[in-house]
Amino acid sequence: MYALVDGNNFYVSCERVFRPGLNGRPVVVLSNNDGCAIARSNEAKALGIKMGAPWFQIHHLQQSDGLVALSANFALYGDMSDRMMSLAAGLGHRQEIYSIDESFIDLTGIRGDMTLRSRKIRQRILQWIGIACGIGIGPTKTLAKLANHIAKTAERQPGSYPVQHAQVCHLGNLEPWERDALLQATEVGEVWGVGRRIRAQLKDAGIHTALDLARLDPATVKRRWSVVLERTVRELQGTPCISLEHASPAKHEIACTRSFGHAVRELSALQEAVTEFASRAAHKLRQQHSHATQVLTFIRTSPFRVQDLQYSRSTVLPLKRPSADSRHITQAALLGLQAIYRPGYNYAKAGVMLLGLSPANQHQQELALDNDLAAPETNRLMLALDAVNQRFGPGTLSLASTGLASDPRTWGMKQERRTPGYTTDWNGLAVVRA
DNA sequence: TCTGGGGTCCTAGGACCC
């Protein structure tokens, strides 16, 4: 049996912990560049604001409905997430942190009333961290996800599901007819693994609810759709196909990509941006103790600016040897940029991805044919770089081609509604007045 | 004027090999 613990409207809930005045008001958190809504309070959902809605299409709701928008503050959300996860872990013996606001818990070997136990944990998270969660329980991860959806929806929209399932829903405890009724009341698009496209195809085939999907023959689903959807069907039928990932496996690729605050035309600005993205990606690579063998660089115009000439290209450059050195990786990324850059376009986005990753302690000894940066010194320099930035803040020490902070960054991000780092920055601490 | 970022997995097609 699995549980899924998921923070409600997570980013908005984090902001509300420190600004209780936002309770009861429609609030959204915006993506980078204040581009679109990536988290919505229940009140904002009730206004009809969709996930991913562009800000410029909804900003009029500030005047008409008192909508509040905040720039994403990921340092804060990450810290709140850590606190929430450590409490959620108390539900069972093994936890998989699936995303910033969700974790699966393996309930194997846990005795007693799971629903009661979940309600207690939920209450503790609410009281200690200030975040309201939904908890779903089921014999497979897909059913736990579905139960979680039911738990949250039953609370938010009275009448959608029987009220006893609000906040905590245990699908493993129910009579078959009772469970089927819940699946029948759930739209097929809510099932984990069914996105927009497949939802439309299923609808065409007359499959409208989670129950319809659960009743399909897996072999037919595999033939007509894919092995992926087949797995979903089996999971809905109660056969576990997706196991709990206890230790988070090393990433297969690491990316740093950004949209620009303003269109960029010059190669020099792109070089600054690509240098920074490559450095950040290299840092992430060192954090997971891996080396990369290939560096992908891409640049693109904005597909939304239909009046603009469009251009999008990427290129992959191999590294001479597996490396996590910011200088090697940046050098490759800049060479790649040079190869794909064409003047005359309004560039809107660029990125660097590291591919062909392998554990740092596991690569071939090499024949020293040149006097290039030897591995031990490289390592120490990068360790020092990371240590300085850890101690004095990100960006304290960087490669010169990133550009100096005093220069105006034509490619920088727009973040006009950023809240303080209440829990991650001394200067952001809340002040209590007696 | 203004539309995020970071991942995973699967599939199809082409190049290449023996």
Add this chain to the structure above:
DNA sequence: TCTGGGGTCCTAGGACCC
């Protein structure tokens, strides 16, 4: 005239997730 079979690797693209 008539032109195999089986495998790997790579890339691009599509679908999904939060």
